[in-house]
Amino acid sequence: MSENNMKITLKVWRQRNNKAKGALETYKVDEVSSDMSFLEMFDVLNDKLIREGKDPIAFDHDCREGICGMCSMYINGQPHGPLQGVTTCQLHMRSFKDGDTIVVEPWRAKAFPVIKDLVVDRSAFDRIIAAGGFISVNTGNAQDANALPISKELADRAFAAAACIGCGACVAACKNSSAMLFVSAKVTQLSLLPQGEPERQSRVLDMAAQMDAEGFGSCTNTGACEAECPKGISVSNIAHMNREFFAAELNKK
Amino acid sequence: MATLDSKIPEGPVEKKWTNYKSHVHLINPANKRNLEVIVIGSGLAGASAAASLAELGYKVKVFCFQDSPRRAHSIAAQGGINAAKNYQNDGDSDYRLFYDTVKGGDYRSREANVYRLAEVSANIIDQCVAQGVPFAREYGGMLSNRSFGGVLVQRTFYAAGQTGQQLLLGAYSALERQVGMGAVQMYSRHEMLELVMIDGKCRGIIARDLVSGKLERHFGHAVLLCSGGYGNVFFLSTNAMGSNVTAAWKAHKQGAYFANPCYTQIHPTCIPVSGHHQSKLTLMSESLRNDGRIWVPKKKEDVEALRKKQKKASQIPEEDRDYYLERRYPAFGNLVPRDVASRAAKERCDAGFGVNATGEAVFLDFTTNTRRYGNIEATKHGHHNLPDAEIMELGRGVIKEKYGNLFDMYKQITGVDPYQEPMQIYPAVHYTMGGLWVDYNLMTTVPGLYALGEANFSDHGANRLGASALMQGLADGYFVIPYTIGDYLSTEIRTKAISTDHEAFAQAEKSVQEKIDKLFAVKGTQPVDYFHRELGKIMWEKCGMARNAKGLQEAISEIQKLREAFWKDVRVTGEKDEFNPELEKAGRVADFLELGELVCKDALDRNESCGGHFREEYQTEEGEALRDDEKYNYVAAWEYKGADWELHKEELKFENIKIAQRSYK
Structure with a gap:
């Protein structure tokens, strides 16, 4: 049943900019409806702050349907909050109770510096893709799409890895701030497909090198990334990437 | 009144593009390196255009307001992308796709542009597969297809309910490859706020760095607006929160004509509004109409009982249900085009048959096809005389494979499990067919300024068919602009980069x-x-x-x-x-x-x-x-x-399709 009068206490990380010192601040939000999304509750709070002449809370969001990967709140110690398989924008207030206190922080990782409040800079992910997360094919006369049959099983596995939305929850969840789940998902997708074969070895080496250069930590196989991934990207991708990586290292001339 | 020159090439419609490509001016690779192109927006149109132009050797700068080009709202497109591949041997052809699109658009689009779109559609699928886009496949390894509204063939390619995501990530990877090679400079968290005009030509932009707040000047020999549609003028729509008209509007105020702004698409299957706090609406893909049947009760007392939650949809017997699309449009049934389906839903709700408390919802019911799939699965596995509950369970497995992510999303937003009870849906603003006026080259009325994808007006007339937005975005970016931009830039090879001072x-x-x-x-x-x-x-x-x-x-x-x-x-x-x-x-x-x-x-x-x-x-x-x-x-x-607008008219000529009253009956 929906409820319209929930009272929620929020403790939110406020930080003016990258140089400023941040702190948790407490806010009360009344008349929260259980049908609201978590971000709509923030809309209500921000509306109130603006009317009071205060600075609204900055947070990243765009599609609000769980696919763009922009929203990124660390809620009660969990990236994207308590539900499994759900981004912050798809988390609804029916997952909370009247009177709850909720702590909201930005992603925490050296490679994701804070821009303001809950907004962080994730451009490191783009640079990792630019280092090798592609198949080098120019636009032009590619061969007929059905000239290269790919088994349904392989296509499905590649798709499962490609479903990553690049939100960075895996990094935020990891005690080492490792980006292995993100990187391995792309490596796996492209290494499973025949189109990715020619660059298979250089791709994994280049992407891993860029990942290290960005300051992400090492993977120690705790599996926190998979547990918090809103798209259910499996840690088996990491095992797959490790095999790809070692094979490529051994073959290096 | 001024006449607009759409620059449609001579010749029969099926030869126009081929002839054009054979005669359009080419540019020496050494000269391309000195020509700078600015791309606004990094969705399907922007990312594909930027990558393709950089591959050709142009110097490209891309701007997007999101934190990464991968976030553009193309990412949220669900159901699929059309292409006249005729893989299903069901009678498809370039002409059919052309015809369906012109008819679907209610005879308000430009024939030559639409034919070109149909013509390049097959190449798009080839290109995406070559990039590693994991489209859905059959067991034999071939690509799978499904149907969308307003057509009688299966020409829609898809990747579960995340086709836009996979296509955009393909274009994004091509873009990032060029960024890595230094051929594209990427400006994320930047917003274009003005067009710079010099001697009547578009020569650059003013952008705001959204992190520092600083204004920046950027020169370009040409500027491509790939900034999407303006559906958010309705506040509630299926667009992303940040989707906006600003880039196109600044261009409009600098002289680019805005075409057919009243052609806005209301999508029939969206999750209904739940309260005044609502910030956006969520689409349930048109692909669901392949297997879902739309209905409301025939009897007002059933409507009342549903609204008071005294009855569940499943308790209303078959004979008391009004499958109004099947009743009104027997030929196309639940797969009529979006405008027709939306109006029919409104008609039933206005007549008092809406099934939720607000009276603004109809059912999208998967029971019939769940049972049908269940029976097929049972037969396949040699089970006979299974009880209905087990057959339905088998059927739900098939439905899950096809639409799992959409069903999960529905449950997450509404708190209701659509595997058990039918979805409730209502129309919502989704797409805008109108946009900046462009000629055959995709150039606006401002020399050097182009508009691609949803930002232009050219291909969908007064109504867009499902799975055609992705097709158009990628057609414009991968296969049209790389040719047509040469027509203009070949005259610009003597123009040195202009100082931003x-x-x-x-x-x-x-x-x-x-x-x-x-x-x-x-x-x-x-x-x-x-x-x-x-x-x-x-x-x-x-x-x-x-x-x-x-x-x-x-x-x-x-x-x-x-x-x-x-x-x-x-x-x-x-x-x-x-x-x-x-x-x-x-x-x-x-x-x-x-x-x-x-x-x-x-x-x-x-x-x-x-x-x-x-x-x-x-x-x-x-x-x-x-x-x-x-x-x-x-x-x-x-x-x-300034204070008002002046209307210019481009007459539409239908030389290949007989203009007629649209009928889906």
């Missing part, structure tokens, strides 16, 4: 600065969102699914008043030289407040009904859209004139 850049930057200062100077009492919501209410009530002259006149004056109120009472918090989302929103809403008036003006001016533009005064006896081909067989291209 030029007076025109300084002036443009100054005007942007003044507008920002003006927003802060209001120091009013109402947040930006308040005005956006109010605008949305006016637009939805008076310029939404059904429009009439009186309502549109009221809307125009209400929007003018709201715009005045905005400039007297808006409150923009924070500072200009910092990360400030409220300032970004304020600028965008200020532009929507101007565009909204033009949308209503265009709707008022077009005294006919066509596609998504439904004027209550002009309908057939059966309530279908009634066109007036005598008077309105033209593209309405509006020129900005």
